[in-house]
Amino acid sequence: MSKLAVYFGTFIHSRSLTELKVLENAAVGVDKNGIIAFVEEKVDDLKAVLNKHKEFTSAPITRTKRGQFFFPGFIDTHIHASQYPNTGIFGKSTLLDWLNTYTFPTESSFKNLKTARAIYSQVIKRTLSHGTTTATYYATIHVPATNLLSTLCQTIGQRAFIGRVCMDCLGPEYYIDESAESSLAATEETIAHIEKIDPTNELLTPIITPRFAPSCSRPLLHSLAKLSADKNLPIQTHLSENTSELELVASLFPEEESYTHVYHSHKLLTPRTVLAHAIHLSDKEIDLIKQQQSKISHCPNSNTNLTSGFCKVRKLLDKKVDVGLGTDVSGGYSPSILDAVRQALGVSRSVAFLEKSPDHALSVEEGLYLATRGGAKCLGLEDKVGGFEVGKSWDVQLVGLNLVPELDEDGNLEDGGDPAEFAGTPECTVDVFGQTADWADRIAKWVYTGDDRCTRQVWVGGRSVVNKD
Amino acid sequence: MSKLAVYFGTFIHSRSLTELKVLENAAVGVDKNGIIAFVEEKVDDLKAVLNKHKEFTSAPITRTKRGQFFFPGFIDTHIHASQYPNTGIFGKSTLLDWLNTYTFPTESSFKNLKTARAIYSQVIKRTLSHGTTTATYYATIHVPATNLLSTLCQTIGQRAFIGRVCMDCLGPEYYIDESAESSLAATEETIAHIEKIDPTNELLTPIITPRFAPSCSRPLLHSLAKLSADKNLPIQTHLSENTSELELVASLFPEEESYTHVYHSHKLLTPRTVLAHAIHLSDKEIDLIKQQQSKISHCPNSNTNLTSGFCKVRKLLDKKVDVGLGTDVSGGYSPSILDAVRQALGVSRSVAFLEKSPDHALSVEEGLYLATRGGAKCLGLEDKVGGFEVGKSWDVQLVGLNLVPELDEDGNLEDGGDPAEFAGTPECTVDVFGQTADWADRIAKWVYTGDDRCTRQVWVGGRSVVNKD
Numbered sequence: 001m002s003k004l005a006v007y008f009g010t011f012i013h014s015r016s017l018t019e020l021k022v023l024e025n026a027a028v029g030v031d032k033n034g035i036i037a038f039v040e041e042k043v044d045d046l047k048a049v050l051n052k053h054k055e056f057t058s059a060p061i062t063r064t065k066r067g068q069f070f071f072p073g074f075i076d077t078h079i080h081a082s083q084y085p086n087t088g089i090f091g092k093s094t095l096l097d098w099l100n101t102y103t104f105p106t107e108s109s110f111k112n113l114k115t116a117r118a119i120y121s122q123v124i125k126r127t128l129s130h131g132t133t134t135a136t137y138y139a140t141i142h143v144p145a146t147n148l149l150s151t152l153c154q155t156i157g158q159r160a161f162i163g164r165v166c167m168d169c170l171g172p173e174y175y176i177d178e179s180a181e182s183s184l185a186a187t188e189e190t191i192a193h194i195e196k197i198d199p200t201n202e203l204l205t206p207i208i209t210p211r212f213a214p215s216c217s218r219p220l221l222h223s224l225a226k227l228s229a230d231k232n233l234p235i236q237t238h239l240s241e242n243t244s245e246l247e248l249v250a251s252l253f254p255e256e257e258s259y260t261h262v263y264h265s266h267k268l269l270t271p272r273t274v275l276a277h278a279i280h281l282s283d284k285e286i287d288l289i290k291q292q293q294s295k296i297s298h299c300p301n302s303n304t305n306l307t308s309g310f311c312k313v314r315k316l317l318d319k320k321v322d323v324g325l326g327t328d329v330s331g332g333y334s335p336s337i338l339d340a341v342r343q344a345l346g347v348s349r350s351v352a353f354l355e356k357s358p359d360h361a362l363s364v365e366e367g368l369y370l371a372t373r374g375g376a377k378c379l380g381l382e383d384k385v386g387g388f389e390v391g392k393s394w395d396v397q398l399v400g401l402n403l404v405p406e407l408d409e410d411g412n413l414e415d416g417g418d419p420a421e422f423a424g425t426p427e428c429t430v431d432v433f434g435q436t437a438d439w440a441d442r443i444a445k446w447v448y449t450g451d452d453r454c455t456r457q458v459w460v461g462g463r464s465v466v467n468k469d
Numbered sequence: 470m471s472k473l474a475v476y477f478g479t480f481i482h483s484r485s486l487t488e489l490k491v492l493e494n495a496a497v498g499v500d501k502n503g504i505i506a507f508v509e510e511k512v513d514d515l516k517a518v519l520n521k522h523k524e525f526t527s528a529p530i531t532r533t534k535r536g537q538f539f540f541p542g543f544i545d546t547h548i549h550a551s552q553y554p555n556t557g558i559f560g561k562s563t564l565l566d567w568l569n570t571y572t573f574p575t576e577s578s579f580k581n582l583k584t585a586r587a588i589y590s591q592v593i594k595r596t597l598s599h600g601t602t603t604a605t606y607y608a609t610i611h612v613p614a615t616n617l618l619s620t621l622c623q624t625i626g627q628r629a630f631i632g633r634v635c636m637d638c639l640g641p642e643y644y645i646d647e648s649a650e651s652s653l654a655a656t657e658e659t660i661a662h663i664e665k666i667d668p669t670n671e672l673l674t675p676i677i678t679p680r681f682a683p684s685c686s687r688p689l690l691h692s693l694a695k696l697s698a699d700k701n702l703p704i705q706t707h708l709s710e711n712t713s714e715l716e717l718v719a720s721l722f723p724e725e726e727s728y729t730h731v732y733h734s735h736k737l738l739t740p741r742t743v744l745a746h747a748i749h750l751s752d753k754e755i756d757l758i759k760q761q762q763s764k765i766s767h768c769p770n771s772n773t774n775l776t777s778g779f780c781k782v783r784k785l786l787d788k789k790v791d792v793g794l795g796t797d798v799s800g801g802y803s804p805s806i807l808d809a810v811r812q813a814l815g816v817s818r819s820v821a822f823l824e825k826s827p828d829h830a831l832s833v834e835e836g837l838y839l840a841t842r843g844g845a846k847c848l849g850l851e852d853k854v855g856g857f858e859v860g861k862s863w864d865v866q867l868v869g870l871n872l873v874p875e876l877d878e879d880g881n882l883e884d885g886g887d888p889a890e891f892a893g894t895p896e897c898t899v900d901v902f903g904q905t906a907d908w909a910d911r912i913a914k915w916v917y918t919g920d921d922r923c924t925r926q927v928w929v930g931g932r933s934v935v936n937k938d
Contacts, residue, residue, distance in 0.1 A: 085902040088917030089910050092830050115903075118875040122900055305917075307818040307830065333811075333917035342802075349776040350819060361561050361776065406587040429921070431591055433554040434584075441558050448557030448774075448802035451920060452898070 002462040005030045005394075006056055008046060009064030012443065013072050013387040014369040017317070022439045023388070028070075029056045030394040034462020039388055062457075067403045067424030067432060067442070072386050073133025073395040073458065074337035075375025077297035078236070078276040078326025080138040081149060082107045082116075084123045086330040094307045095242035098331070100172065107140040107165070108175040116145035117152075123335065124156045128466050130336040131455040133395035134159040134375070134385060136236060136274060136297075136326070138209060141165050141177055143186050147193040150204055154197055157465040159395060161379065163209030163236055164190040166224060170215040180220035184227065191231065203461065205234065207274075212238035213262045214248050221266035234272040234379065236297075237263065240285070241277035242308045260285035269294045274378050276326055277302075278316070279309045286319050295322045295378035298370065300343035302331030310351050313344065313370075314360045324375035325367075341367035341447050364444045398457040399450075400425025401432045401442060427468070428454040471931040474499045474863075475525055477515055478533025481912065482541050482856040483838040486786070491908045492857070497539075498525045499863040503931020508857055531926075536872045536893030536901060536911075541855050542602025542864040542927065543806035544844025546766035547705070547745040547795025549607040550618060551576050551585075553592045555799040563776050564711035567800070569641065576609045576634070577644040585614035586621075592804065593625045597935050599805040600866035600924040603628040603844070603854060605705060605743065605766075605795070607678060610634050610646055612655050616662040619673055623666055626934040628864060630848065632678030632705055633659040635693060639684040649689035653696065660700065672930065674703065676743075681707035682731045683717050690735035703741040703848065705766075706732065709754070710746035711777045729754035738763045743847050745795055746771075747785070748778045755788050764791045764847035767839065769812035771800030779820050782813065782839075783829045793844035794836075807923075810836035810916050833913045867926040868919075869894025870901050870911060896937070897923040 007030070011023040027049050029037040037056075040049045050057045064070065086102050093101055110116045127135055135153075137160055139146040146164040153160040164187050168177040177183035191206040198204040208228045210216045216224075228235050240246060240259050249259045256262045260281065263269050269292035276297040278289070289296065298311055308331075316323050325340040326332070332340070344367050352360040362370075376386035385395045403424040405413050413419055424432075430450045432442055446454060458466035476499070480492040496518050498506040506525075509518045519526045533539065555571050562570055579585045596604055604622075606629055608615040615633040622629040633656050637646040646652035660675040667673040677697045679685045685693075697704050709715060709728050718728045725731045729750065732738050740762035747758070747765045758765065767780055777800075785792050794809040795801075801809070810833075817831040831839075845855035854864045872893040874882050882888055893901075899919045901911055915923060927935035 084900070087900075088914040090913070090917075092827060092832065094827075114875045118873055119902060122873050122902075126898070126900070304815045304818060307822045307827070309822055310819075346773045349773060350779075353776045353778055354823075358561060358563075358776070363561065404587055404591050406583045429595070431553070431556075431595070433588060433591075444559070445557040 002032060002034050004032060004056055004059040005462065006050065006059045006061045007070060008043070008061055010069040011388050012069045012439065014365070014373050017369045018363065018365055020365045020368065020443060028388060029053050029059070030462050034394050036388065036390050036392050036394060039390055062398070064398070065400065065424060066422065068398060068400040068456070070388070071397050071399050072372040072388070073397050073460065074131045074371050075134045075324060075379065075385070076127065076132045076327050076337050077136050077274055077324035077375045077378045078299055079127070079135055079329045079335070081120055081123045082110055082138065082140045083330035084119055084335065087335070088333045089330070090305060094244065096244055096248070098306060104172050104175045110140040110142050110145040113144055113148060116148050120149045120152050121156070124152055124158050126335050128156070128158055128458050129455065130338065130452045131397035131458060132158070132337055133397070133458065133460045134379065134381065136161040136207065136379065138163050138165055138236070141167065141175065141186070143189045146190045150190070150194050151197060154203055157203070157460050157463050159203050159385070159460055161205045161207040161234060161236070162190070162194065163207040165209050165211050166220060167211040167215035168217050168220050180217050180223055183220055184223045187224070187227065191233070208233050208235045210237050210268065213259065214245065214252055218266070221268060225267035228270065228272070229267070234274065235268055235270060236274045236276070237268065239263070239275040239278045240280045241303070242306070243280065246280060258282060258285050260288050264288060264292065272380055274324070276328065277308065277311065279303060279311045286316065286321065290319055290321050295324065297324050297326035297378065298344060299326040299328035299332055299340070300347040301334055301340060302328035304343065304347065305333060306331050310347055310354065312351055312360065313348055313362060314351070322374065322377045323370055324378035325370045336452065337371050338447065338450055341371050344370065345447070364447050367447060368443070394459050394462040396459050397455045399446060399454050400428050400456050401430040401446060401454065402426050402428045404431050404433050406434060425454065425456060430454055471501060471503050473501060473525055473528040474931065475519065475528045475530045476539060477512070477530055479538040480857050481538045481908065483834070483842050486838045487832065487834055489834045489837065489912060497857060498522050498528070499931050503863050505857065505859050505861050505863060508859055531867070533867070534869065534893060535891065537867060537869040537925070539857070539865050540868050541841040541857070542866050542929065543600045543840050544603045544793060544848065544854070545596065545601045545796050545806050546605050546743055546764070546793035546844050546847045547768055548596070548604055548798045548804070550589055550592045551579055551607065551609045552799035553588055553804065556804070557802045558799070559774055563713065565713055565717070567775060573641050573644045579609040579611050579614040582613055582617060585617050589618045589621050590625070593621055593627050595804050597625070597627055597927050598924065599807065599921045600927055601627070601806055602864035602866070602927065602929045603848065603850065605630040605676065605848065607632050607634055607705070610636065610644065610655070612658045615659045619659070619663050620666060623672055626672070626929050626932050628672050628854070628929055630674045630676040630703060630705070631659065631663065632676040634678055634680050635689060636680040636684035637686050637689050649686050649692060652689055653692045656693070656696065660702070677702050677704045679706050679737065682728065683714065683721055687735070690737060694736040697739065697741070698736070703743065704737055704739060705743045705745070706737065708732070708744040708747045709749045711775070712749065715749060727751060727754050729757050733757060733761065741849055743793070745797060746777065746780065748772060748780045755785065755790060759788055759790050764793065766793050766795035766847065767813060768795040768797035768801055768809070769816040770803055770809060771797035773812065773816065774802060775800050779816055779823065781820055781829065782817055782831060783820070791843065791846045792839055793847035794839045805921065806840050807916065807919055810840050813839065833916050836916060837912070863928050863931040865928050866924045868915060868923050869897050869925050870899040870915060870923065871895050871897045873900050873902050875903060894923065894925060899923055
């Protein structure tokens, strides 16, 4: 339970894939459960609005300052919490050697709970600080560390999908599930922990996590699909990331028509399945994913830096597949979804160049849709988060930009005002000069030149979880 | 003139294209002219070292703290200072429509000196804050504003090459040089200003700046080449950025064999010429550039985001062409050369993917070489900046990383020390856990996950120009 609260000023969110809506002088009331109770636009007289919503008349009011706006919290649909210590460390590796050289050794260190506590605490704090109010985590194979991640998300206050990693094949001797049965049993333990500490899934949801096809036996894939069906739980895995991985999957599952069909045959393609990467798909595979209503987590930072290839997001969107964004830490080096938006725009331009078709380029508006409402749809949260509507949870970031005044030689503003007051949010690196005063340009500047310093406050379910001011 | 100073601790710089050298417990003395007077490695007894260099015995000592290191200042070989307000604003444009929609209107606003002062001051402060100690600026066509940029660089203390933009063709009516003669005369005025305020070119060097071939008449190209030869001045321009631009150049200069030959025919390819982009070059063009010893500024951020294409840097390096990095603000959205390193690595991986050859991938070490010594060579400064050697200028940044301790449940360090003291530089976003203690991994993390918060202090020519602590 939190306290009643009122937010007043500028609000920006996606109206559709291609359109951002700016609400100026809006007032939003948030109830004691952290749920939006009213949204009033174009408010001339805030007092009158609060008189209309009587229980809010004495609620504290948080106002946007000059150059600030409320924006829905970001949704990271694919992040390996346990790989966070390795961000930026790739050497010249690609997927399969990267797993053995960097990833498995780091993940195996989570048998030590002190290591897990240090790293998981920092991941949650950093991602929240970047405005990620919902994260879909891969943990490791370890039950105690995975349970600790759940507990820390609840304590610190981040909405999270927590997946114990299942892998009974391919891993090194020091880091592998002993059998399909033990993998299933361990997964059930982590589900039970969440059922105990968050029985209504207010913040936490367990997510069934077969690492990826090559690291799971057929019996394990089958039993995880059954567990998902029995308990109505979401699923996450990887799909079609790297060309050598495609060859490996073809050799391990020679009976399957494609990589996507491996998951389909094992009943793992559901409307609650999030597939990370999905770069090298045939049209038939995309159609199958669409038919199953499964979702795709686009991870552009990782795809570029692990030399995986270029995901054609426009094609997925044209086929009406639901797409969200993932940081894929540490295949991706950044825990920031703002970075993922930026990189998704860059990758889409590379596709446009290679395909000689500007249609592939994503717009800033489209990138931000994927980062909020798109991600929400991937996780079945579209009625709960991603925008400012009555009934949605107050999962929100307050963003500020640095306004740079034109001063005369004596350092004064033309209108005699106080330059410090003009500045907006000087901690933020997004310099906005008089020339770029409209919100479309400001938002573009935020996406391209912003970082966690622009995110001044963050709330999840109405609770203040970050406050930098 | 600055004061004598001693720097002690960890120093890291490039030994060669492929190798970084870490000097631990090193001591560097900097004389009153800001020049490195001694470099002593593996110092056990600093007092004894200072007794050896007697004039330094009472000089103030700046020490690296845990997780900090001195690194040569970055060199930006291509940045449009005047386009800084537009960073992040592209729409879906590519080069030629981007110039008309965003760039020319903004540049033309520099006829107003108050606008110029606000923007140029902020560009210099931001780039210094990102560790850029030398910047190669495009200004605008305006003499007073270009002179103001020179004065501001000198006042604030950044080493800079300042180029008044020359363009007597192609620009819109409201933003164009009236004639080749007036363009030349205006350029000479900006050179005279620098000769007056910095007669020995201690910090400032004028650089001849034909915008790019399509915006310059043949007489203008000829007269600028002559001016460069007469006054022994460097030249900067753009080359082979965008495929539509290539077609435009071919139609404007039908007598020339290639875009590169346009500059060669007009005697603009000199050992002091910096060519930005150089993406779509034939082997013959690369050979011509090598033969003329001209330099290339690689601008990966801009190339990706303006949908220009993929520069094959490995091929240039294999052909022994000198390459530096450019932010190309605002074709590039970031004023940070650390970002340029990161993006150069990413683009090189995209080339590796497309060419199916991992050899194209650049290493972290290679990226940092391009950002320091590579850039220095492009500007003829290889004996002056880029590394820690006696006789070089103290153009340096102090970089710090955030060390994350593993604490027990009571929040204590295992050895009983103070967690706050362990942290290193908590303002920095580069989280270093125990697992990644060696310098190669730390440097990789800095490159991929760092930003201006990691750069704590900056000096140019021995003068402290940024101090965030």
